[in-house]
Amino acid sequence: MFDFQKILAFCRKPNFILGLILFVFVLKGLVFALIIPVFQGSDEYIHYATVQYLAEPKDKTWPIKTEQRQTQDTKDIPSYHFTEEIIAFSQLTESWNLSGEPHNRQVFDPALIEANEKAMRSGKYAPRISTYPPDVITRTTLAHQIAAGGEKLLSHKDFFFRYFTLRFLAIFYGLITLLCAYYISLWSGMKRKHSLLLTAIIAFQPMFSATTAIINYDPLLIALFSLFLLAGTSIIVHGPRYISFIGLFLFALGAILTKGTGGILLILAIGLVAWVLRKYFRALSRLQKSAFFAVLLAFFALLIFFPPLDYTATFSPLMRSDAGSALVSYFSNNIFDWGKIERTQITYWGTFGWLDTQLHPWVLSGIILVELSSFLGFILLIACLSRRSFSVGGPQKLIALLKKGQRFFPAVLSRGYAKIKNNLTAEKTFLPKPELLIFFVASTILLQLTIRFYDWLGIFSNGEGVGLPGRYFLPNIIPHFLFLATGFGALSKNARVFEFILKILLLLMILLSLYAIFLIIIPRYYL
Amino acid sequence: MINPNDKKINRWLLGLFLIGFGLILLAFWRWLVFPTDYRLFETSGKIILQPNEALTQLFTAKENNLSQIQIILRDENMPFGEKLTLSIRDENCKDVIRSAQVDWPLHAPKQYDYFTFPAIPDSKDQTYCLHLLFEAGKKRKHMPYVLTMKDTGNAQDQILEWKKNGTQKAYAEQSFVFHSSYKTKSAETLSEFTRRLSAYKASYFQGNASLWIIAFFLVATVILVCILVL
Numbered sequence: 177m178f179d180f181q182k183i184l185a186f187c188r189k190p191n192f193i194l195g196l197i198l199f200v201f202v203l204k205g206l207v208f209a210l211i212i213p214v215f216q217g218s219d220e221y222i223h224y225a226t227v228q229y230l231a232e233p234k235d236k237t238w239p240i241k242t243e244q245r246q247t248q249d250t251k252d253i254p255s256y257h258f259t260e261e262i263i264a265f266s267q268l269t270e271s272w273n274l275s276g277e278p279h280n281r282q283v284f285d286p287a288l289i290e291a292n293e294k295a296m297r298s299g300k301y302a303p304r305i306s307t308y309p310p311d312v313i314t315r316t317t318l319a320h321q322i323a324a325g326g327e328k329l330l331s332h333k334d335f336f337f338r339y340f341t342l343r344f345l346a347i348f349y350g351l352i353t354l355l356c357a358y359y360i361s362l363w364s365g366m367k368r369k370h371s372l373l374l375t376a377i378i379a380f381q382p383m384f385s386a387t388t389a390i391i392n393y394d395p396l397l398i399a400l401f402s403l404f405l406l407a408g409t410s411i412i413v414h415g416p417r418y419i420s421f422i423g424l425f426l427f428a429l430g431a432i433l434t435k436g437t438g439g440i441l442l443i444l445a446i447g448l449v450a451w452v453l454r455k456y457f458r459a460l461s462r463l464q465k466s467a468f469f470a471v472l473l474a475f476f477a478l479l480i481f482f483p484p485l486d487y488t489a490t491f492s493p494l495m496r497s498d499a500g501s502a503l504v505s506y507f508s509n510n511i512f513d514w515g516k517i518e519r520t521q522i523t524y525w526g527t528f529g530w531l532d533t534q535l536h537p538w539v540l541s542g543i544i545l546v547e548l549s550s551f552l553g554f555i556l557l558i559a560c561l562s563r564r565s566f567s568v569g570g571p572q573k574l575i576a577l578l579k580k581g582q583r584f585f586p587a588v589l590s591r592g593y594a595k596i597k598n599n600l601t602a603e604k605t606f607l608p609k610p611e612l613l614i615f616f617v618a619s620t621i622l623l624q625l626t627i628r629f630y631d632w633l634g635i636f637s638n639g640e641g642v643g644l645p646g647r648y649f650l651p652n653i654i655p656h657f658l659f660l661a662t663g664f665g666a667l668s669k670n671a672r673v674f675e676f677i678l679k680i681l682l683l684l685m686i687l688l689s690l691y692a693i694f695l696i697i698i699p700r701y702y703l
Numbered sequence: 704m705i706n707p708n709d710k711k712i713n714r715w716l717l718g719l720f721l722i723g724f725g726l727i728l729l730a731f732w733r734w735l736v737f738p739t740d741y742r743l744f745e746t747s748g749k750i751i752l753q754p755n756e757a758l759t760q761l762f763t764a765k766e767n768n769l770s771q772i773q774i775i776l777r778d779e780n781m782p783f784g785e786k787l788t789l790s791i792r793d794e795n796c797k798d799v800i801r802s803a804q805v806d807w808p809l810h811a812p813k814q815y816d817y818f819t820f821p822a823i824p825d826s827k828d829q830t831y832c833l834h835l836l837f838e839a840g841k842k843r844k845h846m847p848y849v850l851t852m853k854d855t856g857n858a859q860d861q862i863l864e865w866k867k868n869g870t871q872k873a874y875a876e877q878s879f880v881f882h883s884s885y886k887t888k889s890a891e892t893l894s895e896f897t898r899r900l901s902a903y904k905a906s907y908f909q910g911n912a913s914l915w916i917i918a919f920f921l922v923a924t925v926i927l928v929c930i931l932v933l
Contacts, residue, residue, distance in 0.1 A: 187930055200927050203920040210900065210908050210916060269903065278813045279775050279850065279880050282902060283741040289902045296903075340905035376931060536809040676712070679932050683720040686924060690724065694731040696811045702899045703734055703773075703884075 190368050194358055197372065198351055201379045204689070205347030208389035209340060211697050213282060215262075215271050216529045217343075217390025218647065223320070224391050225258040226312040227342065228303045230324035231331070242308045251275065257307045261335050264301040268292040274701075275530040281701065297334040303327075315486065318433040319393035339391070346395035350388030354379055356402035357654045363413045364608035364658065367671060373678040378657050380685040382526040382535070382692040387647050393434050394647055400431040401651035404441050405619065408448055412611055416452050424448065425475055436490070436630060437648070440622040442479075447618065493637045506632040516644060524646025526692050531645075533700045535692065543688075546681070550663030557666035561610060606671045607662055616655035623652050717932050724925070734817055736771045737895050738882035746880050749777070749848040750862065752787075754839035757865045758849065759796045759832050760879055769826035770886035772833065773815035774879055775850040776805075786838040787847065789818040796832035796863075815882070822886040833879065850880040 186192060215221050247255050253266040266272060269292060273280050295301075305312075313320065323342050330338045357378045361371040378384065388395045407423035414420070428445045431438025449472070460468070493499060510516055518540075525543055526535035608616075627648050631641040642648075649656075661678065668674035706712065750758060772789055790802040801820040810817065823829075837847060851862065853876060862874040887895070893914065901909040908916075 193930060196927050200923045203923055206916050207920050210913055214903050279744050279746055284899050285741045336905040534811055539809060679716060687723045690727045694727055699734055700814055
């Protein structure tokens with residue numbers, strides 16, 4: 177009745193596998209949305225308060241009093257000017273006792289839970305703010321506007337239904353990111369199977385999984401960033417097309433409207449336009465050139481007259497006389513501070529909840545070891561590419577030096593060196609194209625600099641920075657994993673070996689994800 | 704030498720993955736016992752563990768089948784060769800009833816350490832001595848410490864430090880930050896787990912739905928791995 181071979185052949189089709197990766201990602205998103213308790217996702221209080229504030233009716237007919245917040249204690253949630261619903265839930269469950277207090281669990285008394293859930297579902301606590309000024313994100317963003325639409329749509333449902341359904345938006349943004357990951361790696365020159373494996377690896381990155389299951393603006397930023405990179409990849413690989421350029425600027429604009437750091441995409445877009453002009457300008461017709469400049473001009477006029485960013489707030493501190501020295505001192509103190517790098521690393525890979533639910537440091541050490549191995553391959557690849565481009569230079573000198581020192585190496589090392597050298601010099605048609613790697617390096621460096629700039633700006637202007645939590649760097653998750661794959665690809669003898677390494681990485685990533693779910697997050701909140 | 708062209712190697716890879724997968728679920732199942740108290744703690748202090756100087760505290764079990772103690776220790780880098788043993792003793796802190804080493808070294812830092820042991824069947828209302836002993840391999844700069852709390856409302860709370868010279872140092876009205884947990888039948892364990900997962904969730908996440916979602920995710924993951932790896 178069933179032709180097993182046919183079913184097997186169908187299951188091996190790339191589109192089916194891609195669909196399955198996305199399906200598993202949705203299921204995993206549901207698991208993360210389920211196991212992270214209400215308001216235990218990073219900054220979910222203020223993000224949900226902003227969403228509810230935006231979803232309020234335009235005519236505010238309820239009594240509103242104005243007073244300054246009594247305390248700045250971040251744990252004193254009832255003192256915040258949030259909606260009545262948020263305050264009530266916090267008071268009923270003492271949810272703030274969980275945040276940053278790893279020894280505390282929710283109070284699982286059945287009678288208390290039943291009474292609290294009944295109270296929250298009764299509708300007696302309104303989803304509106306009645307004390308001003310509201311504690312919300314003042315520059316409301318695209319992510320909040322979209323979520324507010326969902327909140328309005330579900331206004332007839334109870335608090336828990338609305339809250340958890342809004343978390344699904346983040347899963348949807350995660351899906352977009354994964355689709356981008358697949359097509360970026362495919363268009364960049366990787367084989368279909370390799371692209372699928374890389375997409376699956378990204379799908380199981382624990383912090384990406386946790387971030388795309390909570391109410392926050394980061395998931396939308398990650399998706400828009402990825403869409404932008406997809407449009408950029410398309411321009412570099414397929415040549416300039418109107419649709420790619422429209423996408424490029426639309427996604428950049430969307431990212432800016434989502435979060436300040438999205439601003440770097442504009443710089444990247446301008447850089448890409450310059451590259452395209454340099455490469456294709458002569459081939460364009462006069463009409464195309466005129467149209468191109470007109471669109472560009474219109475876009476800049478739009479940015480000047482309808483600023484998506486508060487330019488004054490961002491750039492006025494730079495006018496201060498001590499700004500330059502403060503900036504230099506910040507960067508020199510931070511970039512090589514191993515403690516800070518380590519904190520960013522752990523929060524990039526797996527620090528869940530309110531920074532109190534982390535992977536074990538030994539696990540992080542293992543991850544760093546894998547990354548360093550790939551980094552070595554990446555550096556050697558760059559050295560090799562430079563050697564091909566320049567007849568003399570640093571990399572060649574380095575190789576000559578290694579050759580010279582070969583007689584001092586033990587035999588095993590010499591053989592290893594010879595093997596790596598052979599692998600490096602072999603033609604790699606399955607790796608991303610160099611011009612794309614340059615594009616991704618540019619996006620990585622720009623994001624790194626921007627986040628650090630905003631951190632410095634916070635310290636310089638208000639005495640308190642935004643910090644450097646790893647999830648801020650997640651918009652670059654696709655380039656990061658492409659670099660990782662490229663590093664291993666450089667060290668691989670052929671496509672089969674590369675595929676084998678990607679399979680190992682995938683299995684390790686899945687185990688890491690399961691470890692995060694079953695031995696870190698669930699014990700933290702439920703045992 | 705590993706040959707990626709050999710199809711058998713993919714089966715080995717899948718086998719190793721399934722072992723890791725099973726170990727994670729087993730470790731989770733081992734931890735899956737629940738304390739019966741629902742207190743929110745205010746930690747107020749710490750006691751540094753000195754090598755071979757035990758710390759003890761009396762407590763009364765609330766249910767039968769006492770099988771786990773969760774306690775907060777602070778030592779993220781305990782080298783191999785060092786031992787931290789928790790034993791359940793009689794109320795005079797002499798006869799050892801159960802003894803356990805910390806369960807899983809890779810649990811989240813700053814969280815509870817789990818000490819799991821075979822269940823004590825008739826533990827309900829019995830007073831036991833919680834005995835914590837640190838055996839250092841060599842001299843080290845920083846000793847591990849245990850988190851404590853004051854004013855628990857329980858007048859009997861007191862931690863004793865048993866010095867090597869035979870004397871005792873008392874920390875009056877202080878208690879370890881700890882939970883005692885009790886083994887139940889598998890069905891009851893799953894039911895309690897479901898109840899806890901369902902607390903303060905949307906209706907579609909409540910009851911068995913939460914367990915089904917987790918189960919579907921696990922099965923789908925294994926199918927994905929089989930298709931991608933084999």
